[in-house]
Amino acid sequence: xxxxxxxxxxxxxxxxxxxxxxxxxxxxxxxxxxxxxxxxxxxxxxxxxxxxxxxxxxxxxxxxxxxxxxxxxxxxxxxxxxxxxxxxxxxxxxxxxxxxxxxxxxxxxxxxxxxxxxxxxxxxxxxxxxxxxxxxxxxxxxxxxxxxxxxxxxxxxxxxxxxxxxxxxxxxxxxxxxxxxxxxxxxxxxxxxxxxxxxxxxxxxxxxxxxxxxxxxxxxxxxxxxxxxxxxxxxxxxxxxxxxxxxxxxxxxxxxxxxxxxxxxxxxxxxxxxxxxxxxxxxxxxxxxxxxxxxxxxxxxxxxxxxxxxxxxxxxxxxxxxxxxxxxxxxxxxxxxxxxxxxxxxxxxxxxxxxxxxxxxxxxxxxxxxxxxxxxxxxxxxxxxxxxxxxxxxxxxxxxxxxxxx
Amino acid sequence: xxxxxxxxxxxxxxxxxxxxxxxxxxxxxxxxxxxxxxxxxxxxxxxxxxxxxxxxxxxxxxxxxxxxxxxxxxxxxxxxxxxxxxxxxxxxxxxxxxxxxxxxxxxxxxxxxxxxxxxxxxxxxxxxxxxxxxxxxxxxxxxxxxxxxxxxxxxxxxxxxxxxxxxxxxxxxxxxxxxxxxxxxxxxxxxxxxxxxxxxxxxxxxxxxxxxxxxxxxxxxxxxxxxxxxxxxxxxxxxxxxxxxxxxxxxxxxxxxxxxxxxxxxxxxxxxxxxxxxxxxxxxxxxxxxxxxxxxxxxxxxxxxxxxxxxxxxxxxxxxxxxxxxxxxxxxxxxxxxxxxxxxxxxxxxxxxxxxxxxxxxxxxxxxxxxxxxxxxxxxxxxxxxxxxxxxxxxxxxxxxxxxxx
Numbered sequence: 001x002x003x004x005x006x007x008x009x010x011x012x013x014x015x016x017x018x019x020x021x022x023x024x025x026x027x028x029x030x031x032x033x034x035x036x037x038x039x040x041x042x043x044x045x046x047x048x049x050x051x052x053x054x055x056x057x058x059x060x061x062x063x064x065x066x067x068x069x070x071x072x073x074x075x076x077x078x079x080x081x082x083x084x085x086x087x088x089x090x091x092x093x094x095x096x097x098x099x100x101x102x103x104x105x106x107x108x109x110x111x112x113x114x115x116x117x118x119x120x121x122x123x124x125x126x127x128x129x130x131x132x133x134x135x136x137x138x139x140x141x142x143x144x145x146x147x148x149x150x151x152x153x154x155x156x157x158x159x160x161x162x163x164x165x166x167x168x169x170x171x172x173x174x175x176x177x178x179x180x181x182x183x184x185x186x187x188x189x190x191x192x193x194x195x196x197x198x199x200x201x202x203x204x205x206x207x208x209x210x211x212x213x214x215x216x217x218x219x220x221x222x223x224x225x226x227x228x229x230x231x232x233x234x235x236x237x238x239x240x241x242x243x244x245x246x247x248x249x250x251x252x253x254x255x256x257x258x259x260x261x262x263x264x265x266x267x268x269x270x271x272x273x274x275x276x277x278x279x280x281x282x283x284x285x286x287x288x289x290x291x292x293x294x295x296x297x298x299x300x301x302x303x304x305x306x307x308x309x310x311x312x313x314x315x316x317x318x319x320x321x322x323x324x325x326x327x328x329x330x331x332x333x334x335x336x337x338x339x340x341x342x343x344x345x346x347x348x349x350x351x352x353x354x355x356x357x358x359x360x361x362x363x364x365x366x367x368x369x370x371x372x373x374x375x376x377x378x379x380x381x382x383x384x385x386x387x388x389x390x391x392x393x394x395x396x397x398x399x400x401x402x403x404x405x406x
Numbered sequence: 407x408x409x410x411x412x413x414x415x416x417x418x419x420x421x422x423x424x425x426x427x428x429x430x431x432x433x434x435x436x437x438x439x440x441x442x443x444x445x446x447x448x449x450x451x452x453x454x455x456x457x458x459x460x461x462x463x464x465x466x467x468x469x470x471x472x473x474x475x476x477x478x479x480x481x482x483x484x485x486x487x488x489x490x491x492x493x494x495x496x497x498x499x500x501x502x503x504x505x506x507x508x509x510x511x512x513x514x515x516x517x518x519x520x521x522x523x524x525x526x527x528x529x530x531x532x533x534x535x536x537x538x539x540x541x542x543x544x545x546x547x548x549x550x551x552x553x554x555x556x557x558x559x560x561x562x563x564x565x566x567x568x569x570x571x572x573x574x575x576x577x578x579x580x581x582x583x584x585x586x587x588x589x590x591x592x593x594x595x596x597x598x599x600x601x602x603x604x605x606x607x608x609x610x611x612x613x614x615x616x617x618x619x620x621x622x623x624x625x626x627x628x629x630x631x632x633x634x635x636x637x638x639x640x641x642x643x644x645x646x647x648x649x650x651x652x653x654x655x656x657x658x659x660x661x662x663x664x665x666x667x668x669x670x671x672x673x674x675x676x677x678x679x680x681x682x683x684x685x686x687x688x689x690x691x692x693x694x695x696x697x698x699x700x701x702x703x704x705x706x707x708x709x710x711x712x713x714x715x716x717x718x719x720x721x722x723x724x725x726x727x728x729x730x731x732x733x734x735x736x737x738x739x740x741x742x743x744x745x746x747x748x749x750x751x752x753x754x755x756x757x758x759x760x761x762x763x764x765x766x767x768x769x770x771x772x773x774x775x776x777x778x779x780x781x782x783x784x785x786x787x788x789x790x791x792x793x794x795x796x797x798x799x800x801x802x803x804x805x806x807x808x809x810x811x812x
Contacts, residue, residue: 077510
């Protein structure tokens, strides 16, 4: 209802009056009052002639045209620029299974960011079911009016199956951001970390802590990008073919990783490793980080508490990145998803291919350019070149991969 | 993405260039290009501090608060002001079953109007299923993040069951606009038509043509308002208890209507009737209209072709209304749903009661005030007093009926 959005850097919330609340001492609460997004007309209806164009009888001609040729929906409705952000509230930030309603503020935040940085309209959709079949069926039924589906904060391993089944049934991109968004930005940072330390990806030995959504997607992406060797640890040990306690997803992971045949603990695997990527809640002792190879690369992405404190890691590692905004090299999905969906929608892509994700990662790393330094392997999330570069690269990759329809 | 919405009364669409299209000779098509609504941030994120408030880590505190107290979602998300507009595309305008995607332009139009006139955010949701159980389950799963559900253009008789079952399962208003929106405006017009012709509702004998969604809802509403006698005709004959071909819904209708025990055709029933309300695609011959009681009231609402031409009806009837914007007395749902939902959301109503609908109808009729005349029994849809009056009356009725939660 407001024409002048309130400003995060100049809060002016009214803390007095009948709505005063103990929470108002925390600037986060007044900032979120009334939510963070709205739906607005893009056309104005001021008289009967306008009403006849926007609504009956005029709109019937648009509906008839789309009924005759469904592709026209991309031209005469909001579909071409609008995506659903779907969650079941089972893996929200670091909070876990807090339910669909409590996930809504996060989905609104995502909607805000994808509009702000990518110009994409996004609808939060917080589903009151955790059942895989129900989620898939529900999203398929909702899909006609949307140009893409972003899955968000859905716990593993259901997230893998849900994404795969939805993409099989829909002809618009289905993208689980906790997997691929994170993986894209990790690869972007790793490309630059390798460059600044003078090494090739193919020479790196990588250890990933965490075999959930992000861990699996990072693994896939790094293998796709030609990483040398890679092992994944879950909360018990290194994922290896000789373990008998693996889920299907992890057993599959064991087939594709751990070329060196490591077994045992994460800490053992880290001795002499070139790269540590933490996407778990666990901690890594200081001396284990120190036992990594010279010029080590440490991405400690657990939030809000990185697996190792960045100041400590920086004593022995050459490059350190975290998920935090108050340290250098913030690995933030915001670098990826707005430009990625901008590009995918512009190409009217039917899916997000590995090539499109790779193109996004390379575009993010390219923006750093000649400013590359150990403390600057990823651009700032406020660097407006990022979304523009990513969308261009993703759109081109969609065409190259033959999934573009526009 | 635009700050200055294009204007229906001053179309300036670019008809040249690569997007030129044969449809561009019709002003409706350029008007709808890119759709009619967008999602926009209401807060601005310009720096890391803003990002930390709007998204991680700040947003986690909002999510935790809502997880602990779900009612806080009404304060710290868009839920309090946002509704879903749900259709399956089976009964779109006069076009029938054109499917969910072809219904999207109409739902966008509805969203535009409810924001413009009621300040309510509304999300078009065009479902790819016609199965009653699937529609109900899908809407229940989508519901957590929304303050209300508007059902739209769902064919009878499924629309009755879908609405009832959804309202039973949800604690937010569920409202099938084709039924109740139409009924509210019809009653508003009838209140004034009775007044301008000097009669009481309880003295009127009414014949309704059409036993679909609108016909059933108008019947319920007029009975609630204390109409004297009322009979309904479907495409075959007057609905009466002695018919053996009635659906459950019509059999129920037969129990509540036709006190006079009429049978036979619509035209027979109209002889001597005070009021004709047409919500069908049928036609009524001129001489039948002339055979109604002196001072007859004719609401010929079929669109775009009224059951009797208003110029013809006006020769013998005292008051004539249609659904058309180019004749006096336009019966348009836009008079009802924006103010109704504004009031229901402001009261945080758990449902729309008969009292709230009655209050809405009375509020609409009140706006006409002393300007009442045979050709002015309902206000203009552009009369800004309407939504304000309706919302105030509906909010008060919600409190009086004990369904308000705010």
